[in-house]
Amino acid sequence: MEVWSATNGWGLKVERCHPYTHPNTCDTLPPFITQGLTLPPEEAHPHTPPTQGEGITLSVINQRKPALIFHRVFPLGLYWAHWADLEWHLERVAPGRVVVMTVSVFGTIGLRHAAQRLTQLGSVFALYLMPSARWTWVFIKGGRTISETVILQGIAQHKAHLILPLSHMPMPWNSNKNQRVEEERWQYCEAHGAMGGLCDEWSPDPLPLPSAPPVGQQTALAGVGVVVTAGNRHQYLYHTLTTLLATPGAQQHNVLVILGDAPPSTTQLLRLLDLNFTKVAVQGQDNAKLFRYYRSVFQLAVNTFPDAPAVIFLDEDVEVSPDFFSFMSQTLWLLHADPTIYCINAFSNTGFSNRTFNPSRVFRGSVQVMWGYAVTPQFIHEALIKWPKDEHNTNIIIYDFWLYSNVRRGRECVFPEVGRSSHYGMGTNSVPLMVEVIFLNRPVVQESGVPLVGVSRLQLPTWRHDLSNNLTLATPLLGNPCSADFIPKHNPEQLYVFYYRLDAIEQGLPDASQFFALQNCVGGWALSDQGQHEGVSILAFSIYTTLYLVGVPFSSYSHLKPRDLPLWDVNTIPEEEFEVVQLNELNKHKFIPVIANRNMTSSYLMSYLSAV
Numbered sequence: 001m002e003v004w005s006a007t008n009g010w011g012l013k014v015e016r017c018h019p020y021t022h023p024n025t026c027d028t029l030p031p032f033i034t035q036g037l038t039l040p041p042e043e044a045h046p047h048t049p050p051t052q053g054e055g056i057t058l059s060v061i062n063q064r065k066p067a068l069i070f071h072r073v074f075p076l077g078l079y080w081a082h083w084a085d086l087e088w089h090l091e092r093v094a095p096g097r098v099v100v101m102t103v104s105v106f107g108t109i110g111l112r113h114a115a116q117r118l119t120q121l122g123s124v125f126a127l128y129l130m131p132s133a134r135w136t137w138v139f140i141k142g143g144r145t146i147s148e149t150v151i152l153q154g155i156a157q158h159k160a161h162l163i164l165p166l167s168h169m170p171m172p173w174n175s176n177k178n179q180r181v182e183e184e185r186w187q188y189c190e191a192h193g194a195m196g197g198l199c200d201e202w203s204p205d206p207l208p209l210p211s212a213p214p215v216g217q218q219t220a221l222a223g224v225g226v227v228v229t230a231g232n233r234h235q236y237l238y239h240t241l242t243t244l245l246a247t248p249g250a251q252q253h254n255v256l257v258i259l260g261d262a263p264p265s266t267t268q269l270l271r272l273l274d275l276n277f278t279k280v281a282v283q284g285q286d287n288a289k290l291f292r293y294y295r296s297v298f299q300l301a302v303n304t305f306p307d308a309p310a311v312i313f314l315d316e317d318v319e320v321s322p323d324f325f326s327f328m329s330q331t332l333w334l335l336h337a338d339p340t341i342y343c344i345n346a347f348s349n350t351g352f353s354n355r356t357f358n359p360s361r362v363f364r365g366s367v368q369v370m371w372g373y374a375v376t377p378q379f380i381h382e383a384l385i386k387w388p389k390d391e392h393n394t395n396i397i398i399y400d401f402w403l404y405s406n407v408r409r410g411r412e413c414v415f416p417e418v419g420r421s422s423h424y425g426m427g428t429n430s431v432p433l434m435v436e437v438i439f440l441n442r443p444v445v446q447e448s449g450v451p452l453v454g455v456s457r458l459q460l461p462t463w464r465h466d467l468s469n470n471l472t473l474a475t476p477l478l479g480n481p482c483s484a485d486f487i488p489k490h491n492p493e494q495l496y497v498f499y500y501r502l503d504a505i506e507q508g509l510p511d512a513s514q515f516f517a518l519q520n521c522v523g524g525w526a527l528s529d530q531g532q533h534e535g536v537s538i539l540a541f542s543i544y545t546t547l548y549l550v551g552v553p554f555s556s557y558s559h560l561k562p563r564d565l566p567l568w569d570v571n572t573i574p575e576e577e578f579e580v581v582q583l584n585e586l587n588k589h590k591f592i593p594v595i596a597n598r599n600m601t602s603s604y605l606m607s608y609l610s611a612v
Contacts, residue, residue, distance in 0.1 A: 001164045003100060003147070004036075005134040006157035008044035010057055010104035011036030014066045014164055032066035035059060037073075037104055044105070050077040055107035058089060060193035061098040063140070063167040069097075070193030070235075076110035080432035083114040084440060088424065090117060092196035092235060094189070095142035096167065103135045125150045134158040140165075172201045181207050184272050192265055194235045197242075205242060208274055215249035216449060217329040224332065224374070225305030226255045229297055230316040234266045236425045237316040241273065244314065248448045249325025258300055260293045284391070286428050287398055291391045294399040295384070302380045310335055310344075310374045317425025318371045320346065322448040323359075327420045328374060330452045331362065334414055335376050338459045342379055342411035346372035348419035348442060349531040350539065355523050357543040359445045360453045361417040364463060365533045368404035369413070372421030383407045398429065404530075412533065414458055417540060419444045467536065471497050471548055471560045481568065482521035482581045487541055494544050499561045501569035502535060502551025510535060510554045517570050517581050518549060 002013045014033040037053040053073055060070035070093075074086045093099060101118075108129040111118075118126035122145050123137055134151040136158065147162045171186050185207055189199035197205035215221070228244070230237045237257075245252055257270055257277035270277045280296040282289050301311050310332050314320070321327075324346055331344045347370035348356065350363065369375065386406055388394050396402040423439045426432075457466055474495035479486055481498060488496075500518055503511045510529050515537075519526035524539050531537065535555025539547045552558040552567055561567070570581065 001138070001162050002159060003102060003136045003138060003162075004157055004159040005102040005104065005136050005151075006044075007105055007134075007155045008039045008041070008157075009037040009053070010102040011038070012057075012059055012068075012100055012102070014061070033061070033068045035068060035071060039105065050075045050106060054105040055082070055103075056086060056111065057100070057102045057104050058086065059100040060093055061100065061164070062190060062193075063096050063098050064169075064171075064190075065166065066164060067191070069191055073104060074107070076107040076114075077105075078432050079110045079112070081430070081435040081440065082110050082426065082432060083112040084424075084436075085426045086111075087114045087117050089194045089235065090114070090121070092194045092239070093141045094193070094195070094199045095202060096169075097141045097193060098146075098164065099137075099139055099141050101135075101137045103129075103133060106132075108133055108135070124148055136160045138162060172204070178207070181272070188268055188272055192234070195238055196235075198238055207272070209242065209245050209252065211252070212246055212250040213248045215326040215329050217326075218249060220329040220332055221249055221251065221325060223305075223308050224254060224328070225301065225308045225311040226250075226314070227297065227301045227311060228255065228257045228314050228316060229260070229294070230257055230262065230266060231260045232263050232266060233316055233425065233427075234263075234269050237266065238269060238273075240314065240316055240318060240320075241275065243319050244324075247320055247322055247324050249329060256301075256304055258297050260289075288391050290428065291397040291399050291402070295387045295389075298380050298384055298387070302377050302384070306377060308377060310376055311380065312372070312374045313369070314372050314421075315423075315425075317423060317427065319422050319424055319444075320372055321420040321422075321445045323445045323450050324372065324420045326449050327416060327445075327452070330455055331414050331458075332374055334455070334458060335374070340411050340460045341414060341458070342375060342408060343367075343369050343413040344374040345370045345413050345415040346420035347415065347423070348417060349413075349415045349525065350417060355540055356418045356443055357540050359416070359418040359447075359450050361540075362414055362452055362455060362458060363417065363533075363538060364412045364414050364458050364460075365531045366408075366410075367413040367415060367530050368400045368408075370400070370415075370421075371423040373413075379407070416445075416452075463533075467533070467548075468557065468560060470495055470546075471536075471550065471557055474548055476562065476565055477547075478566065480573070480577050480580045481518055482584050486522070487545070487547070495546055495548070497548040497550060499550050499552050499558075499565060499567055501567050501571070502554040504554050510551060514570060515549075515551060518568075521581065521584050522547065522549070524549070 004011045012033060012035045013031050015031050016029045054077055055073050055075040057073050059068060061067065062069050072089065074082045076082050109131050111129065115126045122139055125135060125148060129135055130152050132153060137148045138146040147160050149158065149160045151158045189195065228241065244250060255275060257275055259266060259277060259279040260282040262279060278300060280293065280300065282293045284292060305311050312328065327346060328344060334341050335344065341364065345367060349365060349367050383403055391397045394402065396405055419442055422442065422444050457463060474497035475493045477486065477496050477498045502514050505511050516526045522539060524537055525531050534557065535551040536557055537549040541547055550557055552561055
């Protein structure tokens with residue numbers, strides 16, 4: 001085996017024989033594995049953002065025969081989020097596999113927490129890689145390092161040569177299990193890596209998949225369709241499906257996987273799991289292709305479940321909470337009871353780690369469908385009537401935001417304070433910084449059967465009555481919302497309200513420049529008006545303390561502001577007050593790029609190695 005790492009790329013080659021011992025034979029036999037990237041000289045330097053093929057490479061080789069069964073490059077020249085995706089895939093490489101990792105061009109700045117995981121797996125150098133380091137590592141997952149090499153400085157190509165050891169242990173076999181299914185499982189695992197428990201030879205996941213236990217209101221889920229959208233990311237899909245089907249309340253016969261660009265590896269997996277699936281033709285690139293794909297998904301969903309009380313949609317990289325179906329069973333009835341509600345979201349629209357305290361609490365607000373949502377067949381019909389067959393006929397081609405802008409018609413969604421789903425994958429619209437801020441920072445309920453409080457009071461007349469009453473009873477707050485003493489720390493009050501200037505702009509939308517600074521300071525969602533109910537945002541500061549933000553005059557609740565109460569206006573406050581907004585002492589941004597390896601030197605590394 002030859003592995004190399006350099007500023008112009010990387011490479012992996014597994015020869016059939018050694019060229020020095022068999023010079024005549026080796027030249028005529030093609031290598032078992034040839035993988036890599038070589039940039040032309042004019043591009044052989046770090047790029048921001050990295051071009052395709054730059055970063056940390058992860059290649060998995062079948063331990064019994066020299067075959068590449070998984071390969072992916074993680075663009076860790078970027079600081080945000082991709083380290084979590086690398087960790088996720090590493091965790092799902094089965095014990096005994098041969099793993100090859102390299103730096104391709106540039107890729108250690110974003111390694112971050114994953115460096116600790118690599119160290120736990122046996123890497124000597126992972127914690128000490130400088131931003132410009134060249135690095136190769138070949139190891140057996142759960143076993144020993146075969147080779148690990150590093151160049152901390154310089155631009156020379158860096159090569160490692162080694163003998164690839166192969167295992168002679170037989171494939172796992174258990175005569176007590178279903179012979180056909182087990183044969184299909186291990187045939188699949190011979191060709192595919194990073195599949196988690198499916199291919200773990202020591203502790204494999206059960207097949208066929210066991211049935212999930214019921215939830216308390218199981219009858220509310222009768223006939224509810226569950227559609228999982230998927231493509232070529234079968235590692236994500238396996239995790240999503242097995243987690244979904246193990247969740248209390250899941251009904252396997254109601255699950256339909258709808259495939260777009262799906263290779264044989266995905267369809268083979270679904271046949272192995274004995275799940276219903278179908279394929280749709282897709283055309284185009286990126287979001288244009290996805291916009292067409294989801295139109296086909298909606299059409300298939302309504303054709304398959306025409307009489308369902310609701311249809312639940314999940315993407316292949318959405319993991320559900322153990323309480324997912326229990327949450328749905330307690331809220332789905334609202335889709336029929338209240339015409340002002342169009343969706344049930346399992347994903348929390350307010351659920352940042354410092355703003356979630358009560359898993360029994362639910363809200364309603366103006367929100368697009370999110371990651372793990374339910375709508376009625378009637379809403380799907382409405383969407384299909386308006387959905388353009390040609391994406392050029394709309395200026396929005398991200399389907400969920402298109403639904404929000406063109407089909408919602410002022411209706412709202414129900415969502416929990418603490419989420420029942422998480423989006424864990426990286427895809428077409430996964431902006432790394434947003435992934436870290438939006439997804440990695442949100443807790444998810446880890447128990448099942450959580451009773452929800454006040455679900456019936458989410459219906460609009462009652463919700464308006466309760467909200468108006470709470471705003472009347474709440475203690476008005478004054479001062480600068482971005483100062484550290486904005487929220488009283490030693491006050492038994494449980495409800496607070498803050499009235500601020502919020503004007504309507506084009507198409508009746510609130511002025512984002514007015515709510516952005518306020519939401520950013522108090523830890524709310526600042527990037528859009530989603531999550532608000534008629535100009536009111538609700539934030540939890542503890543299990544006992546709730547803050548209401550009311551935008552005046554935009555909000556329909558503006559009349560509740562006491563006449564003599566001053567209105568905070570970010571556009572007219574004095575300069576010294578605006579400096580407080582910029583400092584944002586109450587809720588400073590948590591994601592400060594700190595690159596631990598920036599000051600690493602060769603002298604420090606040599607000192608470390610001599611000590612160990």
